[in-house]
């Protein structure tokens with residue numbers, strides 16, 4: 188199932204020297220290793236666009252291979268653990284040591300995830316250093332896919348919307364999208380900027396993450412209607428990402444947003460050390476929750492492959508299978524069974540299909556899922 192190329196059917200795939208050598212029906216099984224996947228779902232390598240992967244950093248940082256190849260996912264993207272000064276550390280100790288492809292949104296704040304959530308990481312103008320971010324992005328342009336901005340009252344503090352204006356100018360000059368966190372989930376005594384104000388700083392290709400948050404600062408007004416600016420932003424090309432996480436997938440909010448026909452562009456776990464054992468678990472489970480909300484398997488695979496690749500600006504290289512391209516493949520089992528999906532507020536939803544990771548393939552290596560254990 189490759190929504191990027193429109194392929195949906197029973198095929199054989201030959202992989203040679205880490206490259207897709209052939210896709211066809213009844214290819215001769217002359218390979219050194221034959222993996223029987225009859226009845227399973229074979230997709231381009233799944234991409235999880237929002238996680239916290241600086242293993243050992245604070246309460247969040249988790250080994251990328253747990254939510255990556257250990258969950259049937261071949262590409263994972265860290266959302267702002269590193270500020271500019273930690274990008275080299277991120278590359279040398281996280282990206283280089285992972286079996287999963289690990290990309291990065293550099294944090295607008297020099298502090299990044301060092302302090303953990305709930306601190307005013309943008310509340311002092313000295314905590315944003317455009318020159319140093321530009322230099323670090325130039326040094327690490329192969330892994331940096333955008334700039335992470337916390338649009339919460341807790342993070343912005345007395346600076347208000349000024350850091351968003353600085354992020355806007357930086358995004359324009361670096362030609363990188365902004366990944367903007369909405370939802371006042373960690374700092375309950377702070378007031379978030381209204382979404383209408385935040386969206387003024389976003390352009391085509393920028394991403395709003397936590398679109399289904401029930402915390403203040405979300406997409407819905409007090410009457411449960413989408414703020415009109417949200418639809419305008421979507422129509423102008425601003426992308427919407429799920430970002431499940433410990434706090435920010437709420438089924439009631441999701442239903443209201445979806446009923447008003449605003450749909451996600453990307454699906455992501457916001458996976459970290461503190462949500463692996465629930466409510467998040469892994470990307471296939473998050474995809475299955477969207478299926479319980481009414482999306483088809485093809486739609487959630489599209490979100491996690493070709494859409495995610497485009498969102499990262501990597502549409503030419505990732506997210507679709509092609510002969511001559513790298514072998515970057517996920518293999519899942521679609522199970523027809525009843526299970527109770529649980530959201531970030533312990534809301535429940537009866538699901539009738541489950542998605543279970545079976546293998547992740549990167550190059551000529553096949554990875555089996557890790558056991559579901561506390562990381």
Ligand SMILES: [Zn+2]
Pocket residue numbers: 237238239266432457
């Ligand atoms: Zn996050």
